[in-house]
Amino acid sequence: MGSGDTFGMPIAHAVASGMNGLRAAGDLVARLEMAKGMRLTQAKRTVAEALGVGVADLADPLVMHEVRGELRLGRVFELETTYPHDPSPQEAKASIRALLGLG
Amino acid sequence: MESRIVTRQGDGSAVSLTRSELRSELEEGTRAAAARARAPELLADELDHLLDIFASRARFSAVDIGDEVVLSFDGSGTPQQGSRVDALVQYEQCLGADTCELFHIDYSFKAVKTIVGSEQQAMKEAQERVTIPVHYGAQPDLGRYSHPDGPCGNWSELLPAMRIDEARAAQEQAIELAVKDMVHVAAEMYEAGADGINFDTAGAAGDADFLAALLAVERLRAKYPAMGIMVGMASEVVLGTHGQLEYCGTRLAGLKPEGQCCVVQDAGATIYGPAITVNTSRTVAWNVARALTFMKPCMDVARIPVHANVGMGVGGVPMNAFSPVDAVSRCSRACVDVLKVDGL
Numbered sequence: 072m073g074s075g076d077t078f079g080m081p082i083a084h085a086v087a088s089g090m091n092g093l094r095a096a097g098d099l100v101a102r103l104e105m106a107k108g109m110r111l112t113q114a115k116r117t118v119a120e121a122l123g124v125g126v127a128d129l130a131d132p133l134v135m136h137e138v139r140g141e142l143r144l145g146r147v148f149e150l151e152t153t154y155p156h157d158p159s160p161q162e163a164k165a166s167i168r169a170l171l172g173l174g
Numbered sequence: 175m176e177s178r179i180v181t182r183q184g185d186g187s188a189v190s191l192t193r194s195e196l197r198s199e200l201e202e203g204t205r206a207a208a209a210r211a212r213a214p215e216l217l218a219d220e221l222d223h224l225l226d227i228f229a230s231r232a233r234f235s236a237v238d239i240g241d242e243v244v245l246s247f248d249g250s251g252t253p254q255q256g257s258r259v260d261a262l263v264q265y266e267q268c269l270g271a272d273t274c275e276l277f278h279i280d281y282s283f284k285a286v287k288t289i290v291g292s293e294q295q296a297m298k299e300a301q302e303r304v305t306i307p308v309h310y311g312a313q314p315d316l317g318r319y320s321h322p323d324g325p326c327g328n329w330s331e332l333l334p335a336m337r338i339d340e341a342r343a344a345q346e347q348a349i350e351l352a353v354k355d356m357v358h359v360a361a362e363m364y365e366a367g368a369d370g371i372n373f374d375t376a377g378a379a380g381d382a383d384f385l386a387a388l389l390a391v392e393r394l395r396a397k398y399p400a401m402g403i404m405v406g407m408a409s410e411v412v413l414g415t416h417g418q419l420e421y422c423g424t425r426l427a428g429l430k431p432e433g434q435c436c437v438v439q440d441a442g443a444t445i446y447g448p449a450i451t452v453n454t455s456r457t458v459a460w461n462v463a464r465a466l467t468f469m470k471p472c473m474d475v476a477r478i479p480v481h482a483n484v485g486m487g488v489g490g491v492p493m494n495a496f497s498p499v500d501a502v503s504r505c506s507r508a509c510v511d512v513l514k515v516d517g518l
Contacts, residue, residue, distance in 0.1 A: 073485010
């Protein structure tokens, strides 16, 4: 992306066009792009198939929050909705690697 | 009489244009890029869509639901967010980042080489606290290898003195040193847990800088088949500070995004980032049309994801550290809607 203040750059881009990261499945699609050089359309399709959801669900925080919880892929939390029994980042990443077939 | 619409200049300042004037800006922007890049101008329907984006009076603009793309957030974090790793956690938990990046403020592989052990420790901590992918990023920064900062001759002094052969030899010597440093740092950070390495602003010091990045990528790919490697460019045209350097038979001087993308993916990178600089005296509409025209040809040759650089001063985004979100969001949306990029 590039440099700039937090509100004007990462937040603006994330709201305008981002996949919502850990709030949805943006990190999973990103992993396939990064590790396998997979282009976006194929990466989205691969992640959707692995999760058993539609491609349109991948940036939907409501759908993905539930799926991530069930599959123990890690998720965001907030003050009144905490998940003390969710996996640690290390455990979540092990689940993600297994799910996506990453070495 | 046409009403006026608030839009932005390339420095971020507000300016009011009519819809007709905005169309002219878009047409002039694509025409300027087409002439410079020897690429086709944007199509009529693409210009119409851009006009709709820029002629909107809305404070914010966004892609359609379902058209979201991966955002690779380089340089993640600011001092207000606490430690560097605290900032990465906030990017993940509060900002919806798809990826994040650990970096040192010097942002140069040569500088990081001397503190790589500390950077590895920070990466280890980041990997323990963050679930989204973490890049480690720095710049090839070839100029650091020239006098007075490094051991090689200073080609910026030799070239104006017409000592061309010496300038070329100095750059060739610097390439060898830079490749060694980049491979060393990248390997150490990968083995400390980095999900990917970001070679940022490749080619900033010209074709020798770009060749050093490509050779580092090639060696890393041979050693680490699963490493994520992102190469982001410094500008739309690779400067020929050497002029004779080639990568696998392709002359690097003068390469534009289409050619840059080809050599980057041939070297073994997994993400390519074109960077089109902003003209601050023209409007954001003009700059976006120019940037998209420059980048569009690379979308056809790309076998790997293309993440357009849309930070301060590139990709149409105003050259201002505190860019207005009306301008940033329009640039973001324009790249996705018109180019169908894989990410930003």
